[in-house]
Amino acid sequence: MTLFWIILATTVAGLLSIAAAASLSLTVLSRMVNKMVSLSVGVLLATALLHSLPEAFTTPGADISSLFIALLAGLLGFFILEKAALLRHSHHHEHDGHGHHHGHDAESAGKSGWVILLGDGLHNFADGILIAAAFLVDPQIGVLTAVAIALHEIPQEVGDFIILLNAGFSKAKALLYNFISSLMAVIGGVLGYFFLDSAQALIPYVIVLASSSFIYIAVSDLMPQMHRRPKLKESLEQVFLIVLGVALVLFISELSHLGHSH
Incomplete structure (x- = not known):
């Protein structure tokens, strides 16, 4: 039964966060994607630097040097992946003469x-691994953990939707791919159930x-786009939306921690 509840909780948590984010991103915010890119920068950087990385580096027994190596490898790895995507698509788009969604030039769309x-x-x-670990301790803690995770995922999912729309994905594809991505939580939950010790060691x-x-993505793709709008009014809007994105992540994180503590 515990495995069933883990699968149910990871699925529902993913669906709830995506549904909440999609209701905003694919309706109201999709009409102003260019402006919302700045909000996404704030959300992504705050999620990474103020929430996720501190969590990883303060994990008991974590090897700080190895985690920094993983961070460097990740940055270089995503550069290589993106470079490969550019090489694959550059020939197709080089002379097509067509514009891309929201003014993206051909070489950067989609990557x-x-x-x-x-x-x-x-x-x-x-x-998913964290939810599984919580359920194995106590089902009630598992439910609270799933709710807290779904809550703090919402601003990040909003940022993801905006980035996908900005990269040229249709609304339907953005929703579909985010749903597929959310299923990774289920895989993590099942892995955590069967191999908790080794799975937990992977988490950081x-x-x-x-x-x-x-x-x-925030530094190499989104910020350069923002620099293409150098007017003072646009720049002030960008700074305000970045700060708003950071504040949103901090606020949601605080709410989820309060909910989890009770």
């Missing part, structure tokens, strides 16, 4: 979308790799 999906999948996988490294994708 950041795949990187963010991979990073989000890794993050969901780690969340998986979280660091996921965080490296969030940092990479």
Whole structure:
């Protein structure tokens, strides 16, 4: 029965966070994707630097040097993946003469979308292991953990949806791929149930790799887009939305911690 509850909790937590994020991202926010890219930068950087990485580096028994190596490997790895995507698509788009969704030039359309999906999948996988570990301690703690994780995933999922729309994905594809990515939590939950000790040892490294994708996308793809709008009014809007994204992650994290503590 415990395995059943773990699978149910990881599935429902993923669906709830995606449904909440999609209701915002694919309706109201999809009409102003260019502006919302700045919000996504704040959300991604805050999730990585103020939530996920501190969690990974403060894990009992964590090898700090190895985690920094994983962070470096992740950043370089995502650069190589993105470079491979550019090489694969550059010939097709070089002379097609067509514009891309929301003004993205041909060589950059779509590449950041795949990187963010991979990073989000890794993050969901780690969340699944955490939910499984909580259920194996106490089913009530498991439910509270799943709720807390679903809650703090919402701003990150909003950022992911905006990045996918900005990268040229249709609304239907953005929803489908985010749903597939959320299923990694179920895989993590099942793995955690059967191999808890070894799975838990993986968590800090998986979280660091996921965080490296969030940092990479924010700094290498989204911020350069924002620099293409250098006017003072646009720049002030960008700074405000980045700060708002950071504040949103901090607020949601605080709420989820309060819920978990009770």
